[in-house]
Amino acid sequence: MRLKHHVAVITGAGSGIGRASAREFAKEGAKVVVADINLDGARETVKQIEALGGAGLAVEVDVADPQSVERLVDETLKAFSQVHTLFNNAAIQVNKTVENTTVEEWNREISVNLGGVFLCSKFFMPHLRKTQGCIINMSSVNGFFVEPMCAGYCATKAAIIGLTKAMAIDHGKEGIRINCICPGYIDAGLAEGYFQAQPDPAAARAAAGKLHALWRIGKPEEVARLAVFLASADASFITGAALTVDGGFSSGLPPAS
Numbered sequence: 001m002r003l004k005h006h007v008a009v010i011t012g013a014g015s016g017i018g019r020a021s022a023r024e025f026a027k028e029g030a031k032v033v034v035a036d037i038n039l040d041g042a043r044e045t046v047k048q049i050e051a052l053g054g055a056g057l058a059v060e061v062d063v064a065d066p067q068s069v070e071r072l073v074d075e076t077l078k079a080f081s082q083v084h085t086l087f088n089n090a091a092i093q094v095n096k097t098v099e100n101t102t103v104e105e106w107n108r109e110i111s112v113n114l115g116g117v118f119l120c121s122k123f124f125m126p127h128l129r130k131t132q133g134c135i136i137n138m139s140s141v142n143g144f145f146v147e148p149m150c151a152g153y154c155a156t157k158a159a160i161i162g163l164t165k166a167m168a169i170d171h172g173k174e175g176i177r178i179n180c181i182c183p184g185y186i187d188a189g190l191a192e193g194y195f196q197a198q199p200d201p202a203a204a205r206a207a208a209g210k211l212h213a214l215w216r217i218g219k220p221e222e223v224a225r226l227a228v229f230l231a232s233a234d235a236s237f238i239t240g241a242a243l244t245v246d247g248g249f250s251s252g253l254p255p256a257s
């Protein structure tokens, strides 16, 4: 087991990639704080962890709200005394152009996706310093390559890459590693929402698979296993990196047939 005696906090772990990550961290021996705005989803993830023989704690949090994040820190320390990994995974996606996005939608998307990384990192940093822990931020290939109808989302994912590098150089000398993950299309909530927002969701899904060199969409576990690697001692000299797990999406467009 690569994460024995390890405590991991994973935001947005009440579904999708976050839930798969919670399971993979637990399989490697970590105790997992499953933090989500959807408490029922978080509780279901903890049930799944316990069924694997692991230990988890479900915490309701809004990562865009400073007081809520401070409560998350308190509950984490109360339950497990320390924290080794913060995985900033929670996000929302507004499937609209800038012109069609309301001011409220814009502000919320920025506050959750980018503000959530800021707030969780800010309030967990003193505790990560004590364990020489690490932060993993969830970006996307959309941080490098944009797609239609999700302008605000792409902006937040690009900003997360910059924030990751900035935090890595600020905190590297303290022994804290900070990296981000850039997945291609993954069979989970936000991709499904994007397909549903297209005129023909099934066609959009099939076309999306073919944007990857491997000609398929990824599975949540395939991203989760990269997060486990980054949290483990195997990644001890990796910081400030934006690592793709994208089936070759960012290598270029594969032939159409």
Ligand SMILES: NC(=O)c1ccc[n+]([C@@H]2O[C@H](COP(=O)([O-])OP(=O)(O)OC[C@H]3O[C@@H](n4cnc5c(N)ncnc54)[C@H](O)[C@@H]3O)[C@@H](O)[C@H]2O)c1
Pocket (backbone or CB within 6 Å): 011, 012, 013, 014, 015, 016, 017, 018, 035, 036, 037, 038, 041, 061, 062, 063, 064, 089, 090, 091, 092, 112, 138, 139, 140, 141, 182, 183, 184, 185, 186, 187, 188, 189, 190, 191, 192
């Ligand atoms: N699915 C993909 O194709 C894909 C690709 C690249 C990157 N990503 C990234 O992976 C992450 C997870 O995406 P997913 O597809 O698993 O989505 P998902 O919708 O299944 O999971 C997101 C989770 O975040 C939670 N959440 C939303 N707002 C929150 C808030 N304010 N506070 C706390 N929790 C909140 C939701 O309740 C949900 O459980 C996101 O950061 C997303 O940008 C996903």
